[in-house]
Amino acid sequence: MKFGFDIDDTLLNLREHAFLIYNEKLHRQIGLEVFQALKTISVHEAFGLTLEEGRDLWNAYRDEIYYTAPPFPNAVEVLSELVKLGHEVYYVTARAAEHCERTKASLESAGFPVENGRFYCGMGDLEKIHVIRKLGLDYYFDDKPAVLDTLSELGLQLYTKDNGYNRHLSVPRIVDWRELLDLLPKS
Numbered sequence: 001m002k003f004g005f006d007i008d009d010t011l012l013n014l015r016e017h018a019f020l021i022y023n024e025k026l027h028r029q030i031g032l033e034v035f036q037a038l039k040t041i042s043v044h045e046a047f048g049l050t051l052e053e054g055r056d057l058w059n060a061y062r063d064e065i066y067y068t069a070p071p072f073p074n075a076v077e078v079l080s081e082l083v084k085l086g087h088e089v090y091y092v093t094a095r096a097a098e099h100c101e102r103t104k105a106s107l108e109s110a111g112f113p114v115e116n117g118r119f120y121c122g123m124g125d126l127e128k129i130h131v132i133r134k135l136g137l138d139y140y141f142d143d144k145p146a147v148l149d150t151l152s153e154l155g156l157q158l159y160t161k162d163n164g165y166n167r168h169l170s171v172p173r174i175v176d177w178r179e180l181l182d183l184l185p186k187s
C-alpha cells in the first residue's frame with residue numbers, strides 16, 4: 001500500500017522545537033505547559049509577540065528550526081517498518097522550494113527511508129491534494145486542519161497527527177506513531 005506523510009508537525013516535532021529555540025534566543029523560560037495549551041499553529045503567542053514580531057523571529061531562526069527539529073518518537077522506526085513490510089512511503093511537504101533539497105537530506109540523515117521519486121516538496125498547502133490524488137495514496141497523514149479539510153473528498157484513509165490545534169477535527173488521529181502499525185490489515 002501507499003502511505004503519504006506531511007513532514008512538519010507530523011513526522012518532525014517542529015513547533016515544540018521552535019518553542020524551545022525561542023525560549024533560548026529570547027532568554028525566556030516559558031514552561032512547556034504554555035506551549036501545550038496553544039490552540040494556534042504559530043508559537044509566538046506564548047511569548048506575547050505580535051504577528052509581525054513572530055514572523056521576524058521565525059524568519060531569523062527558520063533554518064535552525066527546520067534542520068535541527070527531531071522526529072516524533074517512533075516515527076523513523078515505524079516508517080522503516082512499513083518499507084520493510086513492502087509498502088511505499090511518500091513525503092508531501094509544503095516547505096518552500098529552496099528548502100527541498102536540504103529537507104530531503106535531513107530526513108535521510110535522521111534515518112527516515114526516502115526512496116527515489118517519493119519525496120514531493122514546494123507545493124502550497126492547498127495544492128497537496130493534486131499530488132496526493134496523482135500518487136493514488138491509500139493513506140495520508142497531516143496535522144494541519146486547512147490541508148485535511150481539502151482532502152475529505154478523496155477516497156483515502158485520512159489521519160491527523162494529534163496536536164492542540166486539530167482536536168476539533170473528527171478525522172481519526174495518531175497520537176504515537178506505533179499506532180500506525182495497528183491500522184495495517186493483519187495477514
Ligand SMILES: [Mg+2]
Pocket residue numbers: 006007008009010142143144
Ligand atoms: Mg504539517
